Every structure is written in C-alpha cells, then in structure tokens.
Amino acid sequence: MARNYAKSRKPRETFDVRIEKMVQGGESMVRLPDGRVCFVKGALPGERCRVEITLSKKDFARGVAVEIIEPSPDRAEPRCPLYGRCGGCSLQHLKSEKQAEYLERVERENFRRLARTDLPDSFCIRTGNPWGYRNRARVVAVKDRAGDREIVRFGFREQESNRIAFFRECPVLTPALNAFLQGPAREIFTDKGTCFPREIDVNIFDDGAGNVSYCYAGMKASAFAECAQSVVDIGGEKIASDASVFFQSNLGLLPELVQAVRDAVDEGIASGDASDEWLIDLFSGVGFFACMLKDRFRRITTVERDEGCLKHAKANLSAVGMSGARGTSVENVAAPAEQWLMDNVVDVPATLIVDPPRTGLPKEVLEAIAASSVNRLIYVSCDPVTLARDYAKLALSGFTIKSARGFAFYPQTPHLEMLLVVGR
Ligand SMILES: C[S@@+](CC[C@H](N)C(=O)[O-])C[C@H]1O[C@@H](n2cnc3c(N)ncnc32)[C@H](O)[C@@H]1O
Incomplete structure (x- = not known):
C-alpha cells in the first residue's frame, strides 16, 4: 500500500480583515481582532481579504493575503511569473500609475x-x-545540462533563502540587458574561457545606449579591462565607470x-x-x-x-x-x-x-x-x-x-x- 510520507503542515490561522494602509516596504497593515498590528504581504489599503498568519509574536504578526474578497480599484495583475518568489518586485499587485501616490503617503x-x-x-x-527601466543588476549564472550539452541559466537569488528564481525575461530590466542574457551571455558563460563552479554572481550594466558591460568575481584582469568598462552619457557629460562599482540604476x-x-x-x-x-x-x-x-x-x-x-x-x-x-x-x-x-x-x-x-x-x-x-x-x-x-x-x-x-x-x-x- 502506498504511504504518504509528506509531513502534514499545521493549518495556519487565518482572518477575514479590511486592510487599513500601506506601510514602509510595500506591506499593508491591519489590526487583528486581538488588537495586534499585522503586516500583510500582497494586499492593498481598503481591500477585504483573507490573511494567513505567517509569523505570530506577542505584540505583532505577519501574514499574507491568500484571498482577495473585495479588491481595490487600484489592484493590478502582476506581470512577472516570478511575482511573490523572486522578492524583487513586490508591488506589482498595485497599478503602476498609482504606485507614486501610495509611496508618497508612506513617506x-x-x-x-x-x-x-x-x-x-x-x-x-x-x-x-514603469517597466524596462533597470540598467544595472546582479544575476546568478548557473551551469546546467540539456542532453549532452552544457547550458547556462540566469536567475536572481531569492530573498532570505539560498534558492535561485530563474527567468527568461525580467520585465524591469532594460531591453539591452534582457537581450544580453538571452544571447551573448549564454555564449560567454558556457565558453570554456569563463571557468566557474556550478554557479557564479554576475554584475551586468547597460550604459543607456544599449552597450552592456559585465563582470564576476575572479575575472581575469585582461577580460575585466575588455568587458567590464562603461561610459555613460548624461546630457553630454561622459562618466566612466565599470560593472563592479556602484552606478545609478535608473x-x-x-x-x-x-x-x-x-x-x-x-x-x-x-x-x-x-x-x-x-x-x-x-x-x-x-x-x-x-x-x-x-x-x-x-x-x-x-x-x-x-x-x-x-x-x-x-x-x-x-x-x-x-x-x-x-x-x-x-x-x-x-x-x-x-x-x-x-x-x-x-x-x-x-x-x-x-x-x-x-x-x-x-x-x-x-x-x-x-x-x-x-x-x-x-x-x-x-x-x-x-x-x-x-x-x-x-x-x-x-x-x-x-x-x-x-x-x-x-x-x-x-x-x-x-x-x-x-x-x-
Ligand atoms: C548610493 S552610492 C552613491 C554613489 C554616487 N554618489 C553616485 O551617484 O554614483 C553610495 C556610495 O557610498 C559608498 N560608501 C558606502 N559607505 C561608505 C563610507 N562609510 N564612506 C565612504 N563611502 C561609502 C559606496 O561604495 C557607494 O559607492
């Protein structure tokens, strides 16, 4: 007889609540029936939703909206399939044109x-x-196999975990960065010249004119000199930089x-x-x-x-x-x-x-x-x-x-x- 070894998860407490307001970090806030403040992921002010408690402390709680019973008119369908996993774009459930208004209130x-x-x-x-704006990112290149071929996949490190969220196209990266990751980067990181263990962090930078520079730890000085440099033109002012150092990302x-x-x-x-x-x-x-x-x-x-x-x-x-x-x-x-x-x-x-x-x-x-x-x-x-x-x-x-x-x-x-x- 087949046996189910899966551990049964203790059912988490849930509440039917009306969300009060958005707070710093994009979460929303509500008071639970016992008076504790609860910070809720994925909900918007004014919404009635069912919240599942993920962390319960003496004086506050954290939760996630598992069902939106009465949605806000400002709610949007998240565009990225990694929403909720990658941790990067946690405000996609709010219409782009409304985000500044909400953030202004929070600030x-x-x-x-x-x-x-x-x-x-x-x-x-x-x-x-609102999309395709981000000209600088750190991604993870991971070696994989497709049949007898070595391939490379790119992803972001998930927050608060060791997992990697793989993507084909990231909707906030500039078109040049997405094109780089789908094309040249696959060649570069499967090339024998780029030796790395199973995975490696890669900094990528689009100079605003579609030229992509990149670097990674342990890169040879000659490759760094050739591939990591960039020059950004801001209103005729040319600023030299490279993919290893800070530069503004919008x-x-x-x-x-x-x-x-x-x-x-x-x-x-x-x-x-x-x-x-x-x-x-x-x-x-x-x-x-x-x-x-x-x-x-x-x-x-x-x-x-x-x-x-x-x-x-x-x-x-x-x-x-x-x-x-x-x-x-x-x-x-x-x-x-x-x-x-x-x-x-x-x-x-x-x-x-x-x-x-x-x-x-x-x-x-x-x-x-x-x-x-x-x-x-x-x-x-x-x-x-x-x-x-x-x-x-x-x-x-x-x-x-x-x-x-x-x-x-x-x-x-x-x-x-x-x-x-x-x-x-
Ligand atoms: C937000 S970036 C700003 C860089 C620059 N103003 C620009 O617009 O490109 C912050 C910079 O501060 C640097 N930094 C961090 N802590 C520092 C410290 N204690 N003293 C000096 N620089 C620091 C970082 O290396 C980074 O380059």
Whole structure:
C-alpha cells in the first residue's frame, strides 16, 4: 500500500480583515481582532481579504493575503511569473500609475513617525518608465545540462533563502540587458574561457545606449579591462565607470535627479547659505555628482571608500583643473566619509552633498556635520526610512527641511529615491 510520507503542515490561522494602509516596504497593515498590528504581504489599503498568519509574536504578526474578497480599484495583475518568489518586485499587485501616490503617503507618514515633522506640501514623486527601466543588476549564472550539452541559466537569488528564481525575461530590466542574457551571455558563460563552479554572481550594466558591460568575481584582469568598462552619457557629460562599482540604476529618470540637485546647489549659492568655494561630494562613487556640478566650484573634494571607484573619479574629474578658467582644484579621496570628516575640519559654508547607501549616514558623519560650518546639506537617499532618522538627528542641530522630492527609480518595488535639502 502506498504511504504518504509528506509531513502534514499545521493549518495556519487565518482572518477575514479590511486592510487599513500601506506601510514602509510595500506591506499593508491591519489590526487583528486581538488588537495586534499585522503586516500583510500582497494586499492593498481598503481591500477585504483573507490573511494567513505567517509569523505570530506577542505584540505583532505577519501574514499574507491568500484571498482577495473585495479588491481595490487600484489592484493590478502582476506581470512577472516570478511575482511573490523572486522578492524583487513586490508591488506589482498595485497599478503602476498609482504606485507614486501610495509611496508618497508612506513617506509622509515615515517623516511624521520617525522625524516628528511633515514633509513640505510640495513634496511629490517624479515618475518614468514603469517597466524596462533597470540598467544595472546582479544575476546568478548557473551551469546546467540539456542532453549532452552544457547550458547556462540566469536567475536572481531569492530573498532570505539560498534558492535561485530563474527567468527568461525580467520585465524591469532594460531591453539591452534582457537581450544580453538571452544571447551573448549564454555564449560567454558556457565558453570554456569563463571557468566557474556550478554557479557564479554576475554584475551586468547597460550604459543607456544599449552597450552592456559585465563582470564576476575572479575575472581575469585582461577580460575585466575588455568587458567590464562603461561610459555613460548624461546630457553630454561622459562618466566612466565599470560593472563592479556602484552606478545609478535608473538612467531614464537620472537626468531629473541631476537637474534637481543642480537647482538645489544654485539656490544655496544664490541665497548665500552655501558657497561656490568648495564642493564636498561624500559617498561619491565614481564622482558622479561632482562631475555634474564641476563648472560651479573653485575646489572639489570627492570622498568614497571603495578603491575601485577612485580611478574612475580621478579620470572623470581630471580635465576640470585644466579646462576651468577658475583654476578649480580637485582632490579625490578613497576613505570612509566618517574618517575623512574626522580628519578634516569643514569651517567654511561649503556646499555638501551626501549620497550614502541604504544604511544612511554613520553617526560620526552626522556629528561632524552638526559641528561644522555647513549651513545647507543636499542629501540624496535610496532609503527614506534612514533619511527620516538622519533628518531627526540633523534637526537637533538646527537644520530644517528646505525642500523634498521623490524619484520613482525602482517601479514595481517599494523602494524610492529621495532628495532632501536641509538648512539652518
Ligand atoms: C548610493 S552610492 C552613491 C554613489 C554616487 N554618489 C553616485 O551617484 O554614483 C553610495 C556610495 O557610498 C559608498 N560608501 C558606502 N559607505 C561608505 C563610507 N562609510 N564612506 C565612504 N563611502 C561609502 C559606496 O561604495 C557607494 O559607492
């Protein structure tokens, strides 16, 4: 007699609920009958749905919407077959044209909750292409066999697991990246020249003109020099980079962010709150913002801890001193921003731009800014939560919000790019 060895899963608790609101991270929130807050995946505000509890703690719970009983008019059919698995685009159940509106509400609440302040009425989110926008990604190449042939498949690492979600086409990657993965990359990674164990992480980068560069750990220096380099043209400004270092991942919307940063810099100089004597670009990557602003300053300092960025920053800014009639001096430093600020006293009202990773500003950076003569800070952020927390600390040393803008750099995901200008 056949026996079923499958472990029977203990049935999970479910509730029929009406969703209250969306919170940070794209989940929605509801109160369970016992008063606990529950964060729900896959549901939208106003929807009535059946929620299955996946984590139950004393004071909160997590769950997933397993049945939508009364759908929101803003609900959309997720476009990607990996929705819910890959973990990358968890907001696909919300219509693309509604995502900015929802994220704006979430960010306003974040600032109220974490910084006890209101974002200005003028705060709004600029949007671009909802699909096919992402020009930079890390994928996993996995060796496989089809009959007696070796083939390679590409996927994303699933969040919080070791599994790989394989895809044929990712709807948020640019057409050039999808074409690369479906064509040349298959040849490259089955080629005997690219030796790797069963799987390897590969960084891919589309320069915005359809040229794809790539790199992976252990790549030979000669192959890196040939295949990893890129040059991005932003409004006639050519920025050199390579696939191993940070670069902005939404080139379609990037010019709007650049313009907003330029406007913020010009306003600061015109008002006298900041000077055109010295631009300090902290967390500068390959010197991106400094390049976009180089014609405005007499002295430029870029600070970035990744050594790989340094040679690009130097090259990208090398012509400045020579071309500028103003005799601009440039210094590119490879150091942690906190270390540089501890070693260098900023006792003039320099123009300061910070663009830290998701973790936000280290506490030493916040302390040094508070103690410096900087009266105006231009903060570019890819995580509004750490931005709100950092702003709360800056407010203690007299900074208030001058302006705030959002940029939908990551449609179909709950992530947002923000520009916050603060002054004192
Ligand atoms: C969001 S990226 C911004 C890069 C650049 N502003 C751009 O637009 O391309 C953040 C950069 O900060 C760098 N970084 C992270 N922690 C750092 C630290 N403590 N000090 C200096 N740089 C850091 C990373 O290597 C990365 O290049």
